[in-house]
Amino acid sequence: MKEHIVFERGSEWRKWDLHLHTPGTAKNDGFKGDDIWEEYITSIEKSDVRVFGITDYFSMKNYLKVKSYQEKGRLKDKLILPNIELRIQPVTGSGIPINIHAIFDPTLTEEEIEREFFRDLKFEYKESTYSCTSQDLCNLGRVIAEDPLCPEESAIKKGIGSFSIAYSLLKKIFDKSFFHNRLIVGTANSSNDGMSGLLKQEAGLQPAREEICRMSDFIFSGNLNDIDYFLGKKTSIDEVINTYGNLKPCVIGSDAHSMDKVGVFPNNRITWIKADPTFEGLKQVIFEPEERIRISETCPDTKFDYNVIDYVELNKAGTWHQKIYLNQNLNTIIGGRSTGKSTLLSSIAYKFDAIEEIEHKDYISSLSDYIRVFWRDGNESYQRDIEFFPQNYISKIADTKSDELLLDILLGNEEKKQRYEVYLSKRAEQFSMIQTQVALLFEKKRLCLEKVAYIKGIGDIEGIKHEIDKQQSFRNEIQAKLSDKKDILETYEEIEKKLNVLKVQQQSYKQEIDFLNQLSQKDFLNLNSSISLLSLPKDTMDLLSQKINQVINQANKSIKEEIGNQIINKSNAYKKVSHDINTTLEKEEYKQGKQIFTDNKNLNEIIKNLDALNKKLAQIKKEIESLTTLQKEYEEIGHSIIKHHLEYLDIMNDIASHMRMQHEGVKLTSEIALKNGLETALNESISLRSGAMNDFIKQIVDGYRKTTKTDIELSVKTLINSGMEDKLTLKGNASVQSLITRILSECWFELKLNVEYDGDNLKDMSPGKRSFVILKLLLDFSDKKCPILIDQPEDNLDNRAIYNELVKYIRSKKKERQIILVTHNPNIVVGADAEEIIIANQNGKNSPNRDSIKFEYVSGSIENRKAKDINGTDSPILQRCGIREHVCDILEGGEIAFKHREHKYGFHNL
Structure with missing residues (x-):
């Protein structure tokens, strides 16, 4: 019995050449040389192609010869598949029968293929029917050559060269139950010997083309138009399925007929297949015609080595002891309850300090010294980033922390982060400015009240005016009696009025000079403490700080210079007024008038009273002017406070307009709301x-x-x-x-962030849909490429949502980042086409592990199949069957999920 091989890293991209001829091929044999077979086998061994479809026309003789080399220890790690190339009718416009290939399960024996296939292939010639056995082909060749003694090898080649069969007969053979799951059919689509050649014929051959394509599983073509057409991208998936039965992947082989062509793909367009190098792996291309195959010069879906966990090493006596290799794409961990699924995932996360709160954290912590994680670049580094979403983490975010998440996502965008920092800075400036202005407003109010009280203390302005009129009346009566000295007195009064004006000016200048001297000792401009430059790089921060201090110092210096100029100007004015006062006092007319008042005591008293009253009146008027200025400043400060407070609304509307993003149907919106x-x-x-x-x-x-x-x-x-x-x-x-x-x-306004998806707002969504959208937010709006670890992302989702939303999403996201997730849902494992499945088991009486180790894991691909060993009840449970069988056994609905996947694009026969 053939050994069951498990590819522990699951489905990986490898080069496949499914169309390679050999020395001695029945047509166009260009292989020359005495030791050609040794050269041929060596060339295959040195090739980096992993799988070869050894091809010949209506024969598998040369395939068996290649297998004989392998059985002797050659061609290690190469999968050799038997590819029988056939010619079927009708013929193309070039007069050549259609080229079709039958690739058989290599576990089929020569006798089985001879009995079930070659013997049933029939060709009629000159009223005789020939099968595709060696003897009949030889007989046919000799008839065609009209030479009964024609050498056998030459006769067989002649027979093969003429042998063709009707596609309807071939379809009956392909449909035999014996070949169910054991045969894959490929058809050429070229215009020379392929299906497209039928279009050169009359239009009535289109149904024949459709039927031939229907019985084919893939198309031999590297043409980009063919690739897109048979995947439904040129028309629609439904149209291709309705016309040809199912979607068809396209492959291309070397079609080598000579040594120089071995391993050389046309135009360096290589067939890459993501699957185990097995016949079962090839079938995955049929089930996943777009995702599992690429025709390109380089390997598809490559990720940087430092972003891929290569393997995990577990080593704790009695608990676990093994290496688990990981795929670069989707790794799913499955198993029954308490089998170590979440334990493995959480232990990996713990090594990277990516755990906040999970169940059994102390236990996970106790395992941390017994697990090692290695990256694909060979490093064992725990400083690298991973993202870990433990069980119920996503639903908790959806319920309580969605606002924090949305803001974190927005601030993950550098442009939005800078705008948000400017927004915070503006708010801080407004806060500080308004507080200062409110304090100043109340100070101005206090000064106004003090000024009003002070003016009131000086006296009532109307009463003073009335008293001045009264004293002037007394003065006039006395002066009338001194009529002969009227001119002198009038002159004296005029001079006295001027003197009073000059004295008021003198006092005003004195007060202003004193105040200016006080101001000259102060700095008017200082650095705004609410503005922080710490977010800037150090060189930029130092440059700006230096410039700001330079500007502030220069401004203060300039202001003080201007104050000094004003002190000089006002001092000069003060000196001039003082000089004018002294000059006036020395005038003869002033002295004569003053003497008259001195000689007349009553008049002198009246004049003194008038002088005092006029001074009070001047003082009150001056204080009223000062009060008016204070009141104006008070009003201006009030208006400024209102203006700056209203600017909060502009600041909020501005940041709300920028705090918006959209990605693949998910919209992050922002609006302002009252706190x-x-x-x-x-x-x-x-x-x-x-x-x-x-x-x-x-x-x-x-x-x-x-x-x-x-x-x-x-x-x-x-x-x-x-x-x-x-x-x-x-x-x-x-x-x-x-x-x-x-x-x-x-x-008093705040940002209200929201999410819109599929016509719903986040808060209006069902719990399941909300969790799914949160997952999209966590991943889609992140620029990270590090691995993602998720424990049961299907929580709160119904099966429809899982298949329609989550599975589709994971299939897309795994192309960008390595995903390792624990799940109980078969649709995630099978529907998302997990590249690697890790089966977890805890040792028990009915589920033993090797050496009774507590936790054991086995990993492999979906295509890894091995019938359950019902007799091996004493063997470790993980070794009793293949990965696919474990999936069907562990996950309820697993078999249905496989059927759904295999029928998704119209496949029913495989």
């Missing part, structure tokens, strides 16, 4: 005992809720005016300033 905290913040400061205050809070919140600048501005003005006019009833520990500072410095 719940606004009402809470108002409630914490304002007394709720008053109905008016409750209405006030509602009015403020409603304005914000409308998210328009007009409504928010109205709310802000209402809050500021009510607070500044002391119309708010506050709680004991609250103040108007603290309330306004808190409300206006804070941004």
Whole structure:
């Protein structure tokens, strides 16, 4: 009995040449040389092609010769398949019968193929019927040569050269139950000796072309148009299935008829097949006509070595002891309950510190010293990245952490991350600026109140004006009595008025000079502490910091220089006013007038009173001007606070417009919404005992809720005016300033991130669909290429969703990244066409492992088949059957999943 070979890494890409002739081939034999067979066998051995279809016309004699070399120890690690090349009718437009190939299961014996196949092939010539046996072919050749003594080998070649059969007869032979699952048929599609050649004939041969194609499993063609057409890409999958029975993969071989062509594919277009190098592996190409085969110069689906885990080494006495090799694509771990599936997956993840919280974490931790993970580049590095999604992890994210995930995904995009950092910086600037301005607003209010009180302390302006009129009336009466000195007194009064003006100016300059001297000691510009440059590279940060400090220092220097200039200007003005005062005091007319007032005591007293009253009036007017300036500044600060607070809305709308992404049907959307905290913040400061205050809070919140600048501005003005006019009833520990500072410095809007998929929002989806979308989010919006470890991704999904959504998704994603997942669902294993299946088992009475080790694993491909050994109850359970049989035995619905996969594109015979 032939040894059952298990390819532990599962289905891998290998070169296959399914059309290779040999020395002595019946037609066009170009192999020359005395030692041609040794040269031929050596050439195959040196080739990097793993599988060869040894081909000859209506014969397997040369295939058997190649096998004889293999049986003697040659052609190690090469799979040799018997490919019988046939000619069938009708003929093409070139007058050549259609070229069709029958590739047999190599476990069939020569006698079985002779009995079931060659003897049933019939050709009629000159009223005689010949089968395709060696004897009949020889007899046919001698008849054709009209030479009964024609040498046997030459006669057989002549017989083969003329032998052709009707496609209808060949179909009956192919349909025999004996060949079920043991025969694969390929047909050429060229215009010379293939199906396309029939199109050169009359249109009535199209049905014959369709029937010939229907009984074929694949097409011998490297033409890109043929490849796309037979995969349904030129028309549709349904049309190809309806016309030709099923989709057809295309393959191309070397078709070598001479030594220089052995292993040389036409135009270097090589047939790559992702399967075990077995007959069963070849059948996978039929079931997966697009994914399992490529015709290209280089190996398909390559991943960087540092992104692929090559194997895992387990070594703990009594627990596990083996190597598990991994495929670069999809690895599925299956087994019954508590068989070590999740234990293996979690132990790998633990080595990379990729575990937060899982069940039995302490146990997994205890195994960490007894597992080693090696990458395909040979390194055992645990600093490399992996992604691990433990059981229920995805559903937990869907339920509680979707917002965090969405933001992390968006910030994974460098452009969006930079915009988000700018957004945070702007918010921090606004917060700091508004807090400063609110403090300044209240300071201006305090100064205004102080100024009002100060003016009130000086006196009432209307009362002072009335008193001035009264004193002037007294003065006029006295002056009338001094009419002869009227001109002198009038001149004196004019000069006195000017002196009063000059003295007020003198005092004003003195105060301004003193204040400017104080300002000259201060820095006006300082670095904004809310702006951080730490996110920048060090060289950029240092350059900007240097530039900022340089600008600040230069600005402060410039301001101080201007203050110095103003001190000089005002000092000069002060000196000039002082000089004018002194000059005026020395004028003779002033002295004469003053003497008159001195001699007249009453008039002098009146003049003193008028002087004091006029000074008070001038002082009040000056203070009123100062108060007006303060009030204007107060209003400007208030408007600025409102403006900057409203800018929060612009900042939020701007970032919301950029926090959006789309990928393969999944849309990440963003909008702004009012935080719940606004009402809470108002409630914490304002007394709720008053109905008016409750209405006030509602009015403020409603304005914000409308998210328009007009409504928010109205709310802000209402809050500021009510607070500044002391119309708010506050709680004991609250103040108007603290309330306004808190409300206006804070941004009360937040980003609301959402996901749209297949017409639904994330929060409206069923739990299963939500979990699937979260998985897509985790993987599709990531630039990572590291391995993905997932424990039971099918959780919460029904079978329809698993097959329609999850399976399709995994099939796509495994091309980009290595996936290792635990599953109980056969549709994921079979439907996603897992390249490697790892079967897990825990030692037990009815499920023994080798050497009674606690956990044991066996790995291989879907195509690995071996009938269950029902008598080997004492042998380790994992060795009792093939991988496919384990899948069907362990996973409920496994056999149905295989049938669905095999019938998916219309296949029923294999």
